[in-house]
Amino acid sequence: MKQFQILYKDDEGFLEKLEEIKQWRTSHSTYATVFRIYSEDMELEHIRHVCDRLDAEMPDALYLGCTTNANIMDGALSDAKIILTCTIFEYETTQAKILQLPFTEENAVQDVAELKKYCDANPWVQAVEMHATIMDMSMKEFCNEMTHLREDIQVFGGGAFNPDMDDETAFVFSKGNDFLGHGIVFLLLGGSDFHTYSTLISGWKPLKRKFRITKADRQILYELDGKPALDVYRRFLNINKNDRFFSNTLEFPLFMEHGDIDILRCPLAVNNDDSLVMSSDIQEDAVVRLAYGDPETILASIREDGQKIADFCPEVIQTFSCAARKAFWGDNNISDETILFNSVAPTTGFYTHGEFLRIKGDMLNFNVTLVIVGMREGDLPKEGKKVNIAKAQIDNDNNEKIPIIRRFVSFIEASTAELEEMNMKLALSSVTDGLTRLYNRAEIERNIRSALERRRNQEKCNNISLIMLDIDNFKKVNDVFGHKEGDHVIQTLADVLRNTTSGIHSCSLGRWGGEEFMVLLQNSDADAAEVLAEKIRREFSSVSYETAGCQTVSIGVTQAKDETADTLYSRVDKALYMAKAAGKNQVVRLD
Secondary structure, three states: EEEEEEEEHHHHHHHHHHHHHHHHHHHHHOOEEEEEEEEEOOHHHHHHHHHHHHHHHHOOOEEEEOOOOEEEOEEEEEEOEEEEEEEEOOOOOOOEEEEEEEEEOHHHHHHHHHHHHHHOOOOOEEEEEEEOOOOOOOOHHHHHOOOOOOOOEEEEEEEEEEOOOOOOOEEEEEOOOEEOOEEEEEEEEOOOOEEEEEEEEEOOEEEEEEEEEEEEEEOOEEEOOOEEEHHHHHHHOOOOOOOOOOHHOOOOOOOEOOEEEEEEEEEEOOOOOEEEEEEOOOOOOOOOEEEEEEEHHHHHHHHHHHHHHHHHHHOOEEEEHHHHHHHOOOOOHHHHHHHHHHHHOOEEEEHHHHHOEEEEEEEEOOOOEEEEEEEEEEEOOOOOOOOOOOOOOOOOOOOOHHHHHHHHHHHHHHHHHHHHHHHHHHHHHHEEEEOOOEHHHHHHHHHHHHHHHEEEEEEEOOOOOEEEEEOHHHHHHHHOOOOHHHHHHHHHHHHHHHOOOOOOOEEEEEEEEEEEEEEEOOOOOOHHHHHHHHHHHHHHHEEEEEOOOOOOEEEEEEEEEOOOOHHHHHHHHHHHHHHOOOOOOOEEEEO
16 A cells, blocks of 8 residues: 655645656556545635546546545645545555435435445455534434444544535535535445554543533533523623624533443534524433543643554555644644654544544544554554554654643642532531531431332331430430530530441431431331330430530431321321320330
């Protein structure tokens, strides 16, 4: 497999390069020849002119291409508006076929059916490279159908784009076909001596703050945590509804997990109701987080996956990189992501609107990722050029953005950790009693009512019992020894409750008010509750305070029937009153 790369600037240089390719083919045994044409130039007449010259000079060559946000040549961002790569296959067994189809949501399933039919009839097909216009359509049905291709077929590619990320205009084209603003081109490759290896790189890390998608339909994200989706970007990033919304949000996609694979989704536009049009379908009830690019993670992934590609020993490398990554790094530094691959094999590609990769048979539509595909003819060489890039150092001394991003990331992570800690404390304080760190009355009541509700709805009912405690003569403790000692007595009783119930499953402890406490036992009958109550009584009465001496507690016990929480409270309260009336420091059970 041999590759030639062409920067199209004028006809003279283009024709000279084509003549060089023709001479090389004449002096070597060659077979299928495929040109990929990537154009940042949106003037279709300019692209047609290139295609016409190519047809005239090399009529047997196949070609396909699309408009792009920018192009990659020799592993770096190209300054040429139009680039071409010529891949020449040197094994007779290697075959190539181009299939171009109109592409809309309505005919996506039909397109896949036609592709599948061809692949089933041609077992030589091992890989499908695709370029598609996807800016204004859902890819859900398309991806679902693509999973039905033969399991051994790899699929990869990218969405056609526009240099202006806010412009939805994009085109695909191929030999013998017209330019399509709603189209898809499949390049089918394969043969017994053809091999591919594909992987993807993200490097975008999620912030810890989670949001639940409470309303969504296909590509439309209506609500996060019950609020209009735009509120998240407005509140946390100060990104508002305007003409630059898409380009402003590209660097901060939503992050969600798909099994062991990270999926990112970019907002494309805002609707009048503050819902968001996402770059691809998004699942209702999924948990998402805002994500940001982490330079260290990205570059570490480049080195790790770059070595995997190097070990495959490809002869050419294709890349499909999201335009959001280019926006993140900036033109001066975006090549840091891809330049290392060029030390392995000639590396070309383009900056996309969405990337595609089939993983374990599952066709996935990505955003803000870098898909890398190595191709080779023949077996893995036993000896040859050994490229070690796993420990390669990427020179970022002149990258002004990285120190800024690192500081930003450090600030975000530290701030997020502080906010999470604060939120946890606030959440905890809303359900716990400040003095004892047990549940407060509202929370222990909620636990009791929930337990009763579950009991009513289950065929096999668990026993539910309540234990209610009151410290005897507690007013005297406060009056004689002071409130500080009174607080100490209350805290000690809370500790006794924790210690005596530590091994009991489904047990909830709460401060009912003042010196009163409640214990909820969800898997215990009245006999077990009475035994526990007696143990609590003994443990507490054995504590001796330095100033207040020993104190006691009266306890009521009851088991729930088919009743309301209020009648259950009334009965356990009556049992406690009976314990007080009988002389205190005892347990009374009331069935």
